[in-house]
Every structure is written in structure tokens, then in C-alpha cells.
Amino acid sequence: MTLVNELATPPIRLRDYHQPAWSVDTVELEVELDIDCTEVSSRLVLRGAATTPSTPLRLDGEGLELLAISLDGKALGSDAYRYDKGVLEVDGVHDGSVLQTRVRIRPAANTALEGLYLSGSRDSGFLLTQCEAEGFRHITFFPDRPDVLARYTVTLRADRARFPVLLAGGNPDGQGGLADGRHWARFVDPHPRPSYLFALVAGRLEHIQREYITADGRPVKLVIWSEANVIDCCHYALDALERAMRWDERTYGRQYDLDVFHVVATHDFNMGAMENKGLNIFNAKYLLADPDSSTDEEYRAVEAVVAHEYFHNWTGNRVTCRDWFQLSLKEGLTVFREQQFSAEMNSPPLKRIEDVSLLRRTQFPEDAGPLAHPVRPAEYREINNFYTATVYEKGSELVRMLAGRLGQHGFRHGMDLYFERHDGQAATIEHFLAALGDANDIDLTPYLAWYAQPGTPRLHAKGQYDPARREYTLTLSQQMRPASSQPDKMPLPIPVKLSLFDQHGRMLPLHGEDFGGGIPQTESVIVLDKAAQHFIFRHVDAPPVPSLLRGFSAPVVLECDYTPAELALLLTHDADGFNRWEAGQQLAMLAFDSLQGTHDAKACDAWCDALAALFQHSTVDDALLADLLTPPGEIEFADRQLEVDPAKIHVRRQALQHRLATHIGAQALLERYRTLAADTSHRLDAGSQAGRRLKRRVLELLALLDADQAHDLAARQFENAKGMTDRLAALGVLVRDRAWQAADALVSFRERYADNPLALDKWFTVQAQVPGEAALAIVQQLEGDPAFTLKNPNRARALFGAFASANPSGFHRIDGAGYRLFAERLIQLDALNPQIAARLATAFNGWQRLEPVRREAARLALGALAQRQELSRNLGEIIGNVLQ
Numbered sequence: 006m007t008l009v010n011e012l013a014t015p016p017i018r019l020r021d022y023h024q025p026a027w028s029v030d031t032v033e034l035e036v037e038l039d040i041d042c043t044e045v046s047s048r049l050v051l052r053g054a055a056t057t058p059s060t061p062l063r064l065d066g067e068g069l070e071l072l073a074i075s076l077d078g079k080a081l082g083s084d085a086y087r088y089d090k091g092v093l094e095v096d097g098v099h100d101g102s103v104l105q106t107r108v109r110i111r112p113a114a115n116t117a118l119e120g121l122y123l124s125g126s127r128d129s130g131f132l133l134t135q136c137e138a139e140g141f142r143h144i145t146f147f148p149d150r151p152d153v154l155a156r157y158t159v160t161l162r163a164d165r166a167r168f169p170v171l172l173a174g175g176n177p178d179g180q181g182g183l184a185d186g187r188h189w190a191r192f193v194d195p196h197p198r199p200s201y202l203f204a205l206v207a208g209r210l211e212h213i214q215r216e217y218i219t220a221d222g223r224p225v226k227l228v229i230w231s232e233a234n235v236i237d238c239c240h241y242a243l244d245a246l247e248r249a250m251r252w253d254e255r256t257y258g259r260q261y262d263l264d265v266f267h268v269v270a271t272h273d274f275n276m277g278a279m280e281n282k283g284l285n286i287f288n289a290k291y292l293l294a295d296p297d298s299s300t301d302e303e304y305r306a307v308e309a310v311v312a313h314e315y316f317h318n319w320t321g322n323r324v325t326c327r328d329w330f331q332l333s334l335k336e337g338l339t340v341f342r343e344q345q346f347s348a349e350m351n352s353p354p355l356k357r358i359e360d361v362s363l364l365r366r367t368q369f370p371e372d373a374g375p376l377a378h379p380v381r382p383a384e385y386r387e388i389n390n391f392y393t394a395t396v397y398e399k400g401s402e403l404v405r406m407l408a409g410r411l412g413q414h415g416f417r418h419g420m421d422l423y424f425e426r427h428d429g430q431a432a433t434i435e436h437f438l439a440a441l442g443d444a445n446d447i448d449l450t451p452y453l454a455w456y457a458q459p460g461t462p463r464l465h466a467k468g469q470y471d472p473a474r475r476e477y478t479l480t481l482s483q484q485m486r487p488a489s490s491q492p493d494k495m496p497l498p499i500p501v502k503l504s505l506f507d508q509h510g511r512m513l514p515l516h517g518e519d520f521g522g523g524i525p526q527t528e529s530v531i532v533l534d535k536a537a538q539h540f541i542f543r544h545v546d547a548p549p550v551p552s553l554l555r556g557f558s559a560p561v562v563l564e565c566d567y568t569p570a571e572l573a574l575l576l577t578h579d580a581d582g583f584n585r586w587e588a589g590q591q592l593a594m595l596a597f598d599s600l601q602g603t604h605d606a607k608a609c610d611a612w613c614d615a616l617a618a619l620f621q622h623s624t625v626d627d628a629l630l631a632d633l634l635t636p637p638g639e640i641e642f643a644d645r646q647l648e649v650d651p652a653k654i655h656v657r658r659q660a661l662q663h664r665l666a667t668h669i670g671a672q673a674l675l676e677r678y679r680t681l682a683a684d685t686s687h688r689l690d691a692g693s694q695a696g697r698r699l700k701r702r703v704l705e706l707l708a709l710l711d712a713d714q715a716h717d718l719a720a721r722q723f724e725n726a727k728g729m730t731d732r733l734a735a736l737g738v739l740v741r742d743r744a745w746q747a748a749d750a751l752v753s754f755r756e757r758y759a760d761n762p763l764a765l766d767k768w769f770t771v772q773a774q775v776p777g778e779a780a781l782a783i784v785q786q787l788e789g790d791p792a793f794t795l796k797n798p799n800r801a802r803a804l805f806g807a808f809a810s811a812n813p814s815g816f817h818r819i820d821g822a823g824y825r826l827f828a829e830r831l832i833q834l835d836a837l838n839p840q841i842a843a844r845l846a847t848a849f850n851g852w853q854r855l856e857p858v859r860r861e862a863a864r865l866a867l868g869a870l871a872q873r874q875e876l877s878r879n880l881g882e883i884i885g886n887v888l889q
């Protein structure tokens with residue numbers, strides 16, 4: 006199978022990095038905004054002291070209609086420049102030269118949502134930009150790479166009635182009226198920045214604002230902008246922003262550095278949000294929140310993403326990336342900072358459970374399949390394909406390991422030194438590790454191997470107890486499955502946080518040379534940095550149960566031959582909330598295997614007994630209990646199988662949950678549901694959220710035992726719900742179970758939220774997730790719904806993303822019809838928006854590990870896709886890699 010486009014372009018390689026021949030001191034942009042036809046004039050002051058004047062200036066530019074070009078005040082004849090295949094070459098440039106260009110671009114025709122585009126309708130929508138990674142070249146000619154940092158002055162001009170609000174990054178620097186009902190506004194950014202952080206917004210927008218005083222006493226105006234009908238849903242985000250700003254001052258000593266901070270919500274956005282300097286732009290999904298249309302999870306996501314983008318101001322903007330291979334330098338680090346923040350604002354163990362679940366659901370499968378790549382990739386064809394779970398989530402885990410190694414103060418010192426050394430620069434991952442290491446006199450270079458090797462390491466643990474010597478020996482070893490591209494993998498430093506428990510569930514003091522002197526602790530971190538190592542614990546009176554990798558101290562798969570009884574002990578007693586949950590997950594895995602009949606049925610009983618006991622008597626927090634009562638998802642179960650049959654996995658996981666529900670008992674479930682449902686207040690505090698989370702879980706379990714009763718309760722909960730969390734939970738049960746009450750509930754939901762795109766997305770998603778063969782017909786019917794469109798990324802994801810990536814038993818039909826429909830839609834989507842098409846296409850990632858019939862069906866669908874001549878570079882790269 007050959008991919009025509011795929012083979013045509015060689016990849017871009019990290020090892021080929023060269024400093025830019027020419028850089029840019031200052032940029033002055035003047036933008037005449039119009040929906041169909043915008044003109045951009047640019048004035049660049051160029052620097053190239055070390056560059057010989059005979060080296061042509063090379064600027065990126067995609068789809069620009071060049072109207073005028075001059076160098077040092079003289080119009081250039083067509084022999085002095087060449088514009089071809091996305092590159093403008095100009096001769097005769099010297100250090101200090103001024104290049105001026107004027108180009109025409111067409112925002113309304115831009116369906117890829119990269120560069121300048123229109124959000125919403127022609128009549129009422131607004132104009133905005135998305136430049137990361139390489140969108141700026143769709144706006145004007147520029148060396149569009151992150152290591153060219155320049156000072157920007159941006160002047161916007163537009164019709165005042167159609168575009169009353171004009172915004173760009175930086176500080177405001179004047180505004181005024183022009184003839185013919187037009188007006189202008191200017192913005193100056195004192196901080197040099199890369200082109201990917203450029204942004205502008207123009208249109209009819211409302212705002213809310215507040216003044217923020219930095220720790221140094223400087224006032225900053227915080228403003229959130231949205232379309233008028235949703236401006237009331239922005240208050241939660243504004244509060245979250247203020248919390249994030251305070252937290253960064255307190256935790257990292259980082260203050261905001263402009264006079265204004267603007268945030269804008271759009272319904273048309275490829276990603277979650279974007280940290281443009283002084284002008285963050287958000288997918289509305291991660292900015293708007295109100296009880297009637299947002300779930301508790303969505304509230305937390307808004308807080309997290311608002312914080313994430315804000316934190317980028319230091320980790321990303323003030324210190325940016327030298328090249329796109331270093332993407333995790335800003336993303337992994339910023340995800341880590343956001344995780345720390347969210348843990349502090351909410352509950353640390355719950356946040357950890359949420360993040361590790363996400364890692365296992367998205368990053369582990371990515372790392373185990375044909376799309377696997379290192380946290381710092383060595384090559385790419387299309388950088389937008391590398392905004393992945395590996396770069397973000399695994400990248401964050403790597404920073405977490407470093408932070409754990411240095412301790413709270415050591416990490417802070419290291420971060421201080423990183424900012425001190427690299428403020429205003431474009432840095433690399435080596436710079437980051439060097440700063441952290443130098444500040445603590447520790448050589449962190451062994452951790453570089455984590456950034457270079459793809460794949461999830463396996464950590465094998467085996468304990469042996471010697472009663473005569475009262476010693477417990479823990480042998481740890483690590484294995485990497487060699488990938489074809491990197492045959493010899495290095496041992497990695499793997500920090501293992503651990504405790505030992507006695508048979509009564511009490512933690513033991515740790516004695517031995519690996520655990521330091523002084524008063525023995527009950528928790529310690531040991532670092533495995535060889536292929537295998539023994540660790541000896543002394544003064545141990547009886548065989549202990551080790552609690553390993555506490556808090557998920559390294560992103561590995563732990564293999565340890567626990568007995569069901571040992572896992573049940575940890576599930577009942579471990580004081581580390583994360584590891585308690587983890588023991589339950591491991592036990593559920595064994596229980597799942599036991600349903601296959603190949604393993605000991607004891608595991609299932611142990612899991613059910615331990616959870617039933619916790620359900621009845623324990624004082625565990627409701628939210629943690631809800632998580633404990635949830636076995637790993639279908640994708641996680643699939644990840645452990647050599648030949649995946651998604652239909653079987655679904656059935657077996659349901660059976661496992663049925664066992665659990667039976668153990669707890671319908672009566673106990675019903676009683677708990679009633680108790681929880683008695684609280685009809687709708688508050689956002691942790692306790693209320695936890696109650697709703699448990700209520701949902703209890704209802705789901707009850708539905709497995711007594712469907713009629715549960716559907717009755719669900720229908721009532723749906724009708725009386727005070728907020729989206731309860732409403733959607735009830736709808737989910739009805740729709741997934743195909744209960745007779747589902748149809749009415751769907752109609753009423755649909756009517757209630759006819760004008761609310763984010764809520765309507767959930768209506769599509771919940772139906773796309775009906776398990777099993779029924780899903781395909783539902784998806785086909787939903788495609789015909791007047792509210793469905795492939796043009797809106799959130800809507801396309803709500804239907805096709807949910808179907809292909811979050812409904813394994815529905816998508817992986819044995820007849821391959823799911824694959825064929827999906828492949829056809831990918832082609833249509835690719836013509837509109839290659840980034841979204843490529844992202845959705847990663848749903849095919851695990852196809853090689855499917856059982857033979859499905860594998861062949863997937864191969865055929867993918868093969869047909871690969872034959873298409875018109876694939877974008879984005880989709881072409883994903884299909885090419887998936888087929889490898």
C-alpha cells in the first residue's frame with residue numbers, strides 16, 4: 006500500500022535543526038478586516054548580523070495573495086523575489102533591512118480554522134485567529150518558527166457597526182474613528198514573542214471584567230468576551246482565572262506581565278484553547294459554564310483549561326520552545342502545573358485518579374500502537390499531528406517524576422533558575438533539565454532517555470520474605486518492548502514510591518540502607534535505574550504486602566503477582582487514595598480474567614466482597630467510593646489483550662459489574678440512591694459533586710440488577726434534575742439501556758437545548774455511545790439531523806469522535822460497516838478541516854491487535870483511504886503511520 010502524498014514529502018527531523026539565518030526585530034502589522042477579503046500589511050525589521058547578504062531571506066506564506074512588496078523602501082521587481090510552494094524568497098536583504106508586504110486573505114472561506122477565520126454566521130459571527138503551530142503563515146509572510154522572537158505592534162481597522170470590538174495581543178495603545186463608519190485600535194506587546202502567539206479578534210462581543218492586583222501591586226484588567234447570549238456563563242471562568250493567577254504567584258512566584266488579559270470564547274475551534282499572549286482564545290466548551298447546561302466534570306475542565314492557558318504565560322510564552330520537537334517543554338510542563346493547581350483546588354487523590362485514567366485511556370494505547378512516538382519526537386511531517394496524549398499527558402508525568410525527585414523546594418529552585426536563565430528565549434528540553442539539575446546539584450541527564458524512547462515501560466516487581474533473617478527483598482526489573490525504530494532501549498530511572506503493609510493493613514516502618522537514616526518512615530521512594538535491582542527491608546516480622554508506585558510515581562505498567570487477597574487488603578486499607586483505587590483496578594482486572602474461566606474465580610469474589618464492605622460501612626468519601634465502584638474501561642481492558650474482540654470485552658465488563666451489583670444487593674443500592682437523591686439542592690461544593698457522582702454510579706449498578714426500577718428512577722431524575730450533571734446521568738442510563746423512556750427524554754432534552762450548541766453536543770454524544778451493533782444505525786440517523794454538521798469541530802467530535810473513539814463495541818462491528826462509514830466521513834471532513842480529520846482518524850490506532858475478522862475489515866477500510874489522492878498532509882501522515 007502506498008500513500009501518494011505521504012512519500013512525496015520527506016519528514017522534518019530534530020537532528021537537522023539549524024538556527025534561523027534571518028531573524029526579526031520588530032513587526033508592524035496593519036489589518037483591514039473584512040469577512041470575505043482582509044488585507045494585511047506588514048513591516049519587518051530584519052536581523053542577520055552573522056548572515057552573508059547573499060543568503061536569501063526565506064519567509065513562510067501559505068495561500069497569500071501578494072499585492073505589494075518592497076525592501077528598504079523600494080518596490081521589488083519580480084526578479085528580486087520568488088513565491089512558490091509556501092515560501093517567499095527575497096534577495097538583497099542585509100542586517101537592519103526593512104521588508105514590507107501587503108497581502109489579501111479570505112477569512113470566510115477558511116474552513117480549516119487555522120490562520121484568520123470566521124466563527125459563526127456571516128451576519129452575526131466574528132473574526133478570530135488560531136496560529137499555533139503554523140497558522141501565522143496563513144496571515145502574512147514571516148519566518149513562522151518558534152525561535153524567531155519579535156516585538157509586535159498591531160493596528161486593526163474595520164467597519165465599526167459590523168466589528169465594534171477590536172482586540173489583539175499585548176497592551177492597548179490607542180483607538181479612534183475613521184471616515185466611512187470605520188474605526189481602528191492599536192496594540193503593542195513589549196515582550197518579544199514567536200509568531201504562533203499572535204492573535205486578533207474582531208466582531209460583536211459582550212464582556213465581563215474585573216480588576217486584578219498582582220502580588221507586586223500592579224493593576225491588571227481581566228476581561229472575558231463572548232457572544233451576547235452566553236456572557237452570563239463566563240463568571241465561573243473569570244473566578245477560575247483569578248484563582249490561577251494567585252496560585253501561580255504563590256506557588257511559583259510568577260506574576261502577570263501586561264496591563265490587560267483578554268479571554269475570548271468561540272464555538273468554532275480545533276483544539277481546547279490557545280494561550281496567545283494577552284489574548285487567550287477558548288473553545289466555548291472550556292470557558293462557558295452554568296448549572297443548567299454544564300456537568301460537574303465540565304466545571305472542573307473549565308477551571309483546568311483556564312489555568313492551563315494562563316500558566317502558559319510563563320511556561321510557553323516568556324520561555325518558549327526552540328522548535329516544535331520541544332513541544333512538551335511547554336505542554337508537559339504546563340499540564341503538570343495545571344494538575345498541581347487542580348489537585349489543590351479540588352481533591353488530590355481524585356485528580357490523580359482522573360489523570361491516570363486519562364493517561365491509560367489515551368496515552369497507553371497510543372504508545373502501544375503504530376502511532377507511538379517519544380515525548381520528544383525525532384521527526385514529523387505535520388506538526389499538528391503531534392499535539393498528542395504522549396506530548397501532553399506523558400510529558401506531564403515526566404515533569405512529575407523530576408519534581409518528585411527534587412522535592413517541593415528543590416523543584417521550585419530549579420524552576421526559578423529555568424526562568425532566570427531562559428526568560429525571553431526559545432529553549433530546549435536539555436535546558437530545562439540542566440536548570441532543574443544545576444539548581445539542585447543533581448545530574449538529571451539520565452531522565453533524557455524518557456523523552457527519547459517511545460513505549461510504556463513494564464516494571465516487574467517480585468517480593469521474597471526470609472523469616473529467619475526477618476528480611477523482605479523486593480526485586481524490581483524493567484523491560485521495554487523494543488520498537489523497530491529503536492532496537493536497544495536504555496534502562497530508565499524509575500522512581501517507585503512505596504510502603505509495606507502488614508496483614509492487618511497497618512503500614513510498617515521501613516528499615517534498610519535504601520531508606521535513609523533517622524526515624525524510619527512508612528513511605529519511601531526508591532529509584533530503579535538499572536535493568537534489575539534488589540531492595541532489602543529489615544526487621545520485618547511477617548510477609549508484608551507492598552503498596553508500590555504510590556500516587557502513580559512513574560508512567561509504567563506495574564506487573565506484580567499479587568494474590569486477590571493482597572489486592573483486597575490494599576483496596577480496603579491503603580491510606581494513599583490513589584493506590585487504594587489502583588488496587589481495586591488491578592483486582593478488577595484479575596476478576597475480569599476470571600470470568601474468562603482461565604483464572605482463579607477468587608479474584609471476582611475478592612473484588613466484590615471488598616467493595617460491598619466499603620459500600621456498607623466505610624467512611625470513604627462519596628466521590629472516591631464512586632471511582633472505586635467503577636472497573637477499568639473497555640479500552641483499558643483491551644490494552645491488555647493480544648487479540649481484541651470489543652464486543653466480548655463489553656459483555657464481560659457488564660457481567661463483572663453485574664456481579665458487583667449483585668454482591669451489594671438491589672436493596673442496598675436502592676436505599677443509597679434514595680438517600681443521595683434526597684439532597685435536591687444543586688450546589689457546586691465538593692460534597693455535593695461527590696454525592697452526584699456516587700448517585701450516578703449507584704443508579705448505573707442498579708440498572709444492571711433491576712432495570713425497570715432503575716429506569717423509573719432515571720426518568721424521574723431526568724425530569725426533576727436541577728442541573729446538567731443529574732440530567733445527563735439519567736439520560737445516559739436511559740439511552741444506553743435503550744429503555745422505553747429514552748425517546749421522550751431525548752425529545753425533551755433536544756427542545757430544551759435547541760439554542761445551546763454545547764448541550765446539544767452532549768445529546769449527540771450520549772446516543773453515539775449506545776453499545777453494540779445498534780450504534781451504527783443511530784449514528785447514521787443522527788447525521789441526517791438538521792443540527793448536525795461536519796463543519797463545526799465540536800459537533801463532528803460529539804458524533805464521530807464519540808462513536809469511533811469512545812464506543813468500542815459500537816464502532817468495531819464485525820461486518821466492518823462502522824469502519825466504512827467512518828472512513829467516508831474522514832474524507833469529507835479532510836476536505837474541510839484536515840486537523841480534525843487527522844485527529845479523529847487516530848481512532849484506527851489499535852486495529853492491528855483486533856481479532857482477525859475485524860482486523861481484516863479495518864485493513865480494507867484503511868487501505869481504501871490510503872489510496873485516495875486528495876488526502877491532506879495531516880490525514881495522510883496518520884493513515885500512513887497507522888498502516889505501518
Ligand code: ARG
Nearest residue numbers: 137138276278279280389392
Ligand atoms: N497550545 C495550545 C494548548 O494550550 C494548543 C494549541 C494547539 N493547536 C493546534 N492547532 N495544534 O495546549
Ligand code: ZN
Nearest residue numbers: 313317336339
Ligand atoms: Zn497547552
